[in-house]
Amino acid sequence: MPHIEIRDVSLIYDTPSGSVPGVQGVSFSIEPSEFLCIVGPSGCGKSTLLNIIAGFLMPTGGEIRIGGKIITGHGMDRGVVFQDFAQLFPWRTALANVTFGLEMKGISKAEREKIALEQLRLVKLDKFVRSYPHHLSGGMQQRVAIARALAYNPSVLLMDEPFAALDALTRDEMQRLLADVWRETKKTVIYVTHNVAEAVYLADRVVVMTPHPGTVKTEIPIRLARPRDPLSVEFLEHQKELLRHLGGEAGKA
Amino acid sequence: MTLRDAVTAETARADVALATPARGIGDRLRSAALTAYPFVVVGAMWEIVAHLGIFPPRLFPTLEEVAATFVRLTVMGILPHHALETLARLSAGFALAAVAGVVIGIAMGRSRRAEDIFLPLVSIIAPIPGIAYAPLFLLWFGLGNFATVLLVGFASSFAVIINTWTGVKAVKEIWVRSAQSMGADNRRLFRLVILPGALPYIFTGLRLGMAQAWRILVVVEMLAGVQWGLGWMIFGAREFLNTDVMLAGVAVIGIIGLVLEKHVFQRLEDYTVVRWGMMEQ
Numbered sequence: 001m002p003h004i005e006i007r008d009v010s011l012i013y014d015t016p017s018g019s020v021p022g023v024q025g026v027s028f029s030i031e032p033s034e035f036l037c038i039v040g041p042s043g044c045g046k047s048t049l050l051n052i053i054a055g056f057l058m059p060t061g062g063e064i065r066i067g068g069k070i071i072t073g074h075g076m077d078r079g080v081v082f083q084d085f086a087q088l089f090p091w092r093t094a095l096a097n098v099t100f101g102l103e104m105k106g107i108s109k110a111e112r113e114k115i116a117l118e119q120l121r122l123v124k125l126d127k128f129v130r131s132y133p134h135h136l137s138g139g140m141q142q143r144v145a146i147a148r149a150l151a152y153n154p155s156v157l158l159m160d161e162p163f164a165a166l167d168a169l170t171r172d173e174m175q176r177l178l179a180d181v182w183r184e185t186k187k188t189v190i191y192v193t194h195n196v197a198e199a200v201y202l203a204d205r206v207v208v209m210t211p212h213p214g215t216v217k218t219e220i221p222i223r224l225a226r227p228r229d230p231l232s233v234e235f236l237e238h239q240k241e242l243l244r245h246l247g248g249e250a251g252k253a
Numbered sequence: 254m255t256l257r258d259a260v261t262a263e264t265a266r267a268d269v270a271l272a273t274p275a276r277g278i279g280d281r282l283r284s285a286a287l288t289a290y291p292f293v294v295v296g297a298m299w300e301i302v303a304h305l306g307i308f309p310p311r312l313f314p315t316l317e318e319v320a321a322t323f324v325r326l327t328v329m330g331i332l333p334h335h336a337l338e339t340l341a342r343l344s345a346g347f348a349l350a351a352v353a354g355v356v357i358g359i360a361m362g363r364s365r366r367a368e369d370i371f372l373p374l375v376s377i378i379a380p381i382p383g384i385a386y387a388p389l390f391l392l393w394f395g396l397g398n399f400a401t402v403l404l405v406g407f408a409s410s411f412a413v414i415i416n417t418w419t420g421v422k423a424v425k426e427i428w429v430r431s432a433q434s435m436g437a438d439n440r441r442l443f444r445l446v447i448l449p450g451a452l453p454y455i456f457t458g459l460r461l462g463m464a465q466a467w468r469i470l471v472v473v474e475m476l477a478g479v480q481w482g483l484g485w486m487i488f489g490a491r492e493f494l495n496t497d498v499m500l501a502g503v504a505v506i507g508i509i510g511l512v513l514e515k516h517v518f519q520r521l522e523d524y525t526v527v528r529w530g531m532m533e534q
Contacts, residue, residue, distance in 0.1 A: 056430055080434040087427045090529040091449040100445075101435035134530025152435060 001068065002029035003188045004053070004156065009062035011048055021213035022048045026062070028207055028216060032155075033186045037193055037203035039242060045214020046192045050160050053190060054080050066156060076101065079149030079187075083161040085141045088133040094120060094144045095129040101152030112151075119147035122181055139170040143177070150185060157187045161194070175201050179227065196246070200238045201228050208245045218245055314497045322497040323504060331486075336505050338481040339470065342398060346405025347466045351459055354410040358417025358458070363447065368418075375414055383408025383469040387476055396478035401470070408469045412461035420454025421447055453526045460518055467510065 011023045023045040030036050038046045051057045053064055055074035064071050066078070079101075081087070088097050095116050102112035120126050123143035133141050142162050149157060163171045175198060182189055182202075193199055199206045200222055208217045222238055229235060296316060302308075303315040314322075326332035360367040361375075387404060394400035424447055432446045474484030483502045490498035526532040 054434060056434075074430075074434045076434075076436045078434065080431070082427055082431070084427050086425055087431050089428060089431075089446065089449070090531050091452075091525070100432070100437075104436035104438075104441065132529055148431075148435070 003032040003034070003067065004030040004190070005065040006049075006053070007062050007064070009049070009052060009059045009064060011045075011052060011057060012060045023052070023059075024213035024215050026209075026214070026216050028219060030188055030190065032188055035182055035189045035191065035202055035204045037191045037199035037206045038209060039193055039196060039199045039206055039246070040209030040214070041194060041211060041246065043214075044209040044211035046194075046209050047160055048214065049209075050158055050190060050192045054078055054158050076105070076152055077154050078156045078158055079152070079154040081142070081145045081149050081157070081159045081162045083164050085133075085138050085165065087145055088141055088148070090133050093130050093132055094125060094136065097133070097144055098148045098151045100148065105152055116147070116151055119151045120144070122150070122184065123147045123177065137170075138166055139174055142166065142174065146178070146181065150181070150187070155188060157189045159189065159191045161192055163198070164193070164195070171198070176227070178202065183226070196239050196242045197230060199242065200224075200235055201230055206242060208242065210246075220245070311494055312496055314500065319497050319500045319504070323501040326498070326501060332501065332505060335481050335483050335486045335502070336509065338479070339474065339483040340509065342402055342405065342474075342482065343466055343470055345402045346470065347409060347463055349402065349406030350408075350410035350413055350462050350466065353406070354413025354458060354462060355417050355455060357410075358414045358455075359421055359443075359447070359451070361414070361418040362421025362424075362451070363443070371414070372418075375411060379411040379415065383465065384472050387469075387473055391477060398477075398479065401473050401477045401479065404473055405466050405470050409462040409465035412465055413455075413458040416454045416458025416461065417451060420451030420458070423454060424450035449525075449529075453532045456518065456522055456526065460514075463513065463518075467506065471506065 006029065007027050009023060009026045010021065013020045013022050026045075026049060038049065040046045048057065052059050053071075055071055055078070058073075089100070092100070095113065098116035098119055099112040102115060107115070117126060117129060120129055123146055125140060125143050125147065128136060128140065133144065136144065145162070146157075163174045166174060179202060191199075191202060203222050206220045206222060208220065209215065210217045220238070220241060224232075224234055224238070300316055303310070303313050307313075323332070357367075357371060361371050362368070383404065386407065390400045390404040390407075394403060428446050428450055429442065432442050437445065470482075471484035471487070474482035475488040479485055483506055487499050487502040490496070490502070522532065
């Protein structure tokens with residue numbers, strides 16, 4: 001049984017100039033522990049779709065099931081990481097940011113600090129537990145955000161272009177780190193990006209979306225051995241295939 | 254590795270980016286000199302004008318005379334008594350404004366209905382000078398401390414309300430979403446996210462509210478028929494042309510204001526929003 005099923009999901013935005021379809025008739029499913037990337041040019045509705053899966057937006061049509069149950073809003077079965085570094089709470093240390101979800105679950109202070117510390121070690125930030133977010137670099141802040149989303153042990157990790165605002169070197173490092181974290185935690189991941197190389201590096205399968213309205217164009221499985229070599233011929237072949245489907249649009253972004 | 258080890262490791266790490274610059278004695282002296290500089294310039298100009306005798310000495314005393322009066326009134330216990338009474342009224346009135354202002358401001362920021370009710374009222378009442386209500390308050394609540402404190406609280410609450418409301422509106426949506434996705438209910442969302450998120454604005458509101466409270470209090474003390482208070486002392490001194498007493502009173506207000514700013518507001522900010530990087534020092 002698939003972990004997540006997205007069935008014929010549509011969302012129509014009401015704007016002053018009439019209703020605009022953001023996402024239309026999107027269907028696909030994700031297996032447990034699968035790493036799925038959604039790739040598409042800006043405005044193709046990929047972030048909208050992720051927000052629907054996260055439960056922040058209600059679809060105007062269709063349904064999403066996680067573990068067989070229809071979702072009706074946000075829930076602790078999903079962890080969310082956004083693109084914006086500002087997602088961390090500036091008034092909480094790295095550690096206190098990571099313990100937030102555990103606090104909501106009512107777990108004791110000693111226990112939640114132990115768990116949070118494990119998570120911060122997983123993203124290689126155990127030296128910065130007492131630092132406030134504004135003392136951390138962008139890459140470090142995103143790592144705290146990943147640790148925070150994993151700490152309360154959701155089965156699904158939803159990521160909305162988490163590394164898009166980072167410099168290229170840091171981004172490469174973060175992708176390697178995320179691949180390691182995923183291998184260790186075996187979460188089901190839905191990862192939105194417009195970066196084709198990133199998708200080929202991370203994903204088991206890539207869903208390609210096209211805009212106006214946002215629909216699924218195709219799905220491409222990536223059957224490369226991990227860890228992947230971004231300079232190998234097969235890797236570049238997959239990138240080319242993806243770019244072909246995107247009509248070269250996303251490659252420029 | 255335990256948490257304590259991790260903390261020790263972090264503390265031991267001499268990371269330049271994380272270290273706060275140490276404040277040496279030299280830095281302190283320089284900062285004190287910078288603070289004093291404008292006062293020295295204005296003081297010197299005052300002395301020149303006073304000694305030139307352009308105005309009658311009775312109306313324009315030298316700083317030595319003002320200082321002598323200040324010391325004399327302090328030693329006699331008159332000035333401290335006036336100051337303490339004023340401070341007590343200020344604290345009571347301001348506390349009223351701070352609590353009511355933050356509560357109403359947050360309600361307006363979070364609830365559409367509260368905003369619909371309070372915003373029109375606040376918009377109309379806020380621009381009216383608080384002193385315009387003084388006769389009304391004195392008639393309703395009688396002369397004395399009760400009416401004074403109430404009026405100070407009322408008049409200074411608007412700055413707190415408006416800034417708190419703005420602050421709640423300015424809380425980043427991404428914080429709210431993050432907290433909700435991690436299972437925060439409304440009560441904890443409010444306490445753990447909205448309140449700290451709005452804090453820079455709330456501090457601004459409290460500062461402005463405090464300034465407003467001073468302005469209204471000094472005038473109302475003259476009207477409210479109280480026996481002690483800096484406002485009463487300053488206006489009372491006019492009867493006898495005691496400009497030195499007036500200036501001593503003004504100086505005390507200035508000193509109290511400075512102390513409140515440096516040792517209450519700035520410390521609160523340094524400990525919270527500045528430490529969190531939400532506001533520059």
